Amino acid sequence: xxxxxxxxxxxxxxxxxxxxxxxxxxxxxxxxxxxxxxxxxxxxxxxxxxxxxxxxxxxxxxxxxxxxxxxxxxxxxxxxxxxxxxxxxxxxxxxxxxxxxxxxxxxxxxxxxxxxxxxxxxxxxxxxxxxxxxxx
Numbered sequence: 001x002x003x004x005x006x007x008x009x010x011x012x013x014x015x016x017x018x019x020x021x022x023x024x025x026x027x028x029x030x031x032x033x034x035x036x037x038x039x040x041x042x043x044x045x046x047x048x049x050x051x052x053x054x055x056x057x058x059x060x061x062x063x064x065x066x067x068x069x070x071x072x073x074x075x076x077x078x079x080x081x082x083x084x085x086x087x088x089x090x091x092x093x094x095x096x097x098x099x100x101x102x103x104x105x106x107x108x109x110x111x112x113x114x115x116x117x118x119x120x121x122x123x124x125x126x127x128x129x130x131x132x133x134x135x136x
Contacts, residue, residue, distance in 0.1 A: 062092035066105025073109060078116035085109035 001010050001024060008019035015025055066089035073081035086109045092102035122128075 060092070060096075060099070060101070062088045062095075063099050063102035063105060066092060066102055067108065068105075070105045070108035070112060073112045073116070078112055082109045082113035082116070086113075 001012055003017035003022055005022040006020040008017055010018055066085045069081045069085035085105050089102040089106035092099050
């Protein structure tokens with residue numbers, strides 16, 4: 001029996017082609033071999049083609065870290081966590097320009113940084129900072 005895929009002559013009771021491994025049990029060998037139709041073998045499955053899986057961007061962990069640090073900067077260590085949040089957000093955006101989470105982290109960090117600076121200036125200007133430190 002001749003393999004309809006590659007044309008190799010196999011033994012009469014072969015289940016698979018000795019050359020290419022094609023399953024010979026799915027073909028009708030009562031008809032003579034036609035070289036022109038050698039590539040017309042049945043499909044392996046009847047499933048529709050699957051779209052390729054989209055990979056997650058690499059900077060997503062840094063974007064989450066940026067947003068978390070930015071939010072925490074509103075409550076404690078505003079200058080340190082604000083800078084960390086901005087750096088992480090910029091690093092995440094350099095890997096994926098469309099990363100909205102990183103952009104949110106950068107914006108929240110900048111707003112927190114500016115508000116902390118304004119509050120600190122007001123406290124120093126009014127002398128309330130020294131009174132706050134007295135009670136701590």
